[in-house]
Amino acid sequence: MRLHRNLVFATIDALSEIFNEGSYADKVIEKTLKRDKRWGSRDRSFIAETTYDIVRWKRLYSEIADVKQPFKREDLFRMFTVWAVLRGIELPDWPQFAGTPERRIKGRFDELSKTRKYRESIPDWMDELGEKELGADTWTREIKALNNQAPVVIRANRLKITPKDLVAVLEQEEIETHNLKNYPDALVLKVRANIFKTKAFQNGLFEVQDASSQRVADFLDVKPGMRVVDTCAGAGGKSLHLAALMENKGQIIALDIYGNKLKELKRRAKRAGAHNIETRSIDNNKVIKKLYNSADRVLIDAPCSGLGVLSRNPDAKWKLQPEFLDKIRETQQQILQQYSKMLKKGGKMVYATCSVLPSENQKQVEFFLNSDEGKDFKLLKDEKILSSDSGYDGFYMALLEKK
Numbered sequence: 001m002r003l004h005r006n007l008v009f010a011t012i013d014a015l016s017e018i019f020n021e022g023s024y025a026d027k028v029i030e031k032t033l034k035r036d037k038r039w040g041s042r043d044r045s046f047i048a049e050t051t052y053d054i055v056r057w058k059r060l061y062s063e064i065a066d067v068k069q070p071f072k073r074e075d076l077f078r079m080f081t082v083w084a085v086l087r088g089i090e091l092p093d094w095p096q097f098a099g100t101p102e103r104r105i106k107g108r109f110d111e112l113s114k115t116r117k118y119r120e121s122i123p124d125w126m127d128e129l130g131e132k133e134l135g136a137d138t139w140t141r142e143i144k145a146l147n148n149q150a151p152v153v154i155r156a157n158r159l160k161i162t163p164k165d166l167v168a169v170l171e172q173e174e175i176e177t178h179n180l181k182n183y184p185d186a187l188v189l190k191v192r193a194n195i196f197k198t199k200a201f202q203n204g205l206f207e208v209q210d211a212s213s214q215r216v217a218d219f220l221d222v223k224p225g226m227r228v229v230d231t232c233a234g235a236g237g238k239s240l241h242l243a244a245l246m247e248n249k250g251q252i253i254a255l256d257i258y259g260n261k262l263k264e265l266k267r268r269a270k271r272a273g274a275h276n277i278e279t280r281s282i283d284n285n286k287v288i289k290k291l292y293n294s295a296d297r298v299l300i301d302a303p304c305s306g307l308g309v310l311s312r313n314p315d316a317k318w319k320l321q322p323e324f325l326d327k328i329r330e331t332q333q334q335i336l337q338q339y340s341k342m343l344k345k346g347g348k349m350v351y352a353t354c355s356v357l358p359s360e361n362q363k364q365v366e367f368f369l370n371s372d373e374g375k376d377f378k379l380l381k382d383e384k385i386l387s388s389d390s391g392y393d394g395f396y397m398a399l400l401e402k403k
Contacts, residue, residue: 158244221399228299300340306320
């Protein structure tokens with residue numbers, strides 16, 4: 001691989017903004033890729049994948065390069081140099097790469113790779129917490145899996161097309177996919193591509209949605225004609241899946257505290273041809289109280305640490321703080337206590353997170369079932385998905401029934 005100055009400099013600029021200004025990696029990369037219209041798909045993928053790689057391995061690379069935050073520009077070049085040397089990329093004769101100690105870089109990598117927190121490039125507190133909650137063996141496997149680049153998985157929108165027909169339609173646009181066993185609507189891209197530019201996407205034939213996330217709507221056991229409340233709907237990936245499973249019949253009430261996310265959901269629903277979704281912004285408690293004892297099904301896709309989706313959000317490793325976890329566990333329990341009141345007797349509810357920590361998952365459900373509010377509920381089944389077992393996002397879901 002030959003390094004091009006404008007692509008390397010764009011990557012360094014992006015890293016500076018992510019590490020030194022605390023910006024979100026996906027937003028920075030999206031903005032950076034718009035900088036030069038002459039860049040082709042290979043140029044853009046170099047910037048995106050190299051930036052994500054260095055974000056993912058920040059701790060390891062900064063240790064090898066012997067640099068500390070806030071990173072100066074020369075520090076970022078040193079980290080880039082580590083990335084290049086470890087990948088066997090020949091460094092050009094630029095001043096930024098003068099005197100690169102390749103043998104020392106490789107030796108330091110071998111030495112640091114003996115210790116999990118460096119090898120997997122994670123903060124001390126996260127390494128300790130993962131081992132405490134999952135045990136050393138499971139955590140070692142899991143954090144290794146979460147450091148792999150996430151595959152691109154899409155969900156065929158059955159309101160418009162079958163998965164089999166979608167394979168053929170995408171093939172015409174030179175996008176190759178294959179079906180995923182045990183995931184009825186999922187297709188995996190064989191090669192990464194910008195699928196948002198395809199006519200198939202613009203016509204609402206599919207949504208990008210990880211395989212594990214696609215299990216949640218299925219788990220809720222919905223039927224056409226039901227009244228379903230998606231309580232933390234966000235931009236609506238699971239609401240749209242529910243609409244397809246319900247064949248556009250019945251009512252889905254999509255709630256969220258963020259109005260801008262619900263606007264995006266409306267836009268997506270229009271594209272998908274999902275007509276049975278109504279959005280409501282939670283701007284006061286009355287919105288929730290009006291729905292008490294009214295729903296056949298309730299989905300609580302709870303806010304969480306996001307530890308199960310580090311493969312697609314590697315900068316979360318550096319943004320997450322232990323104090324946030326304490327707060328989010330409180331929020332999860334408050335949401336369970338309050339939103340469960342929306343369910344009718346005999347109705348079913350799913351509590352789900354994209355975390356692999358039992359303290360956000362099984363223990364939250366146990367605490368709820370032992371509380372006054374949860375005494376009328378019983379656990380029907382739950383499912384824990386580890387990335388190291390599935391190859392997809394880490395997830396948890398529990399199906400509860402109101403007696």
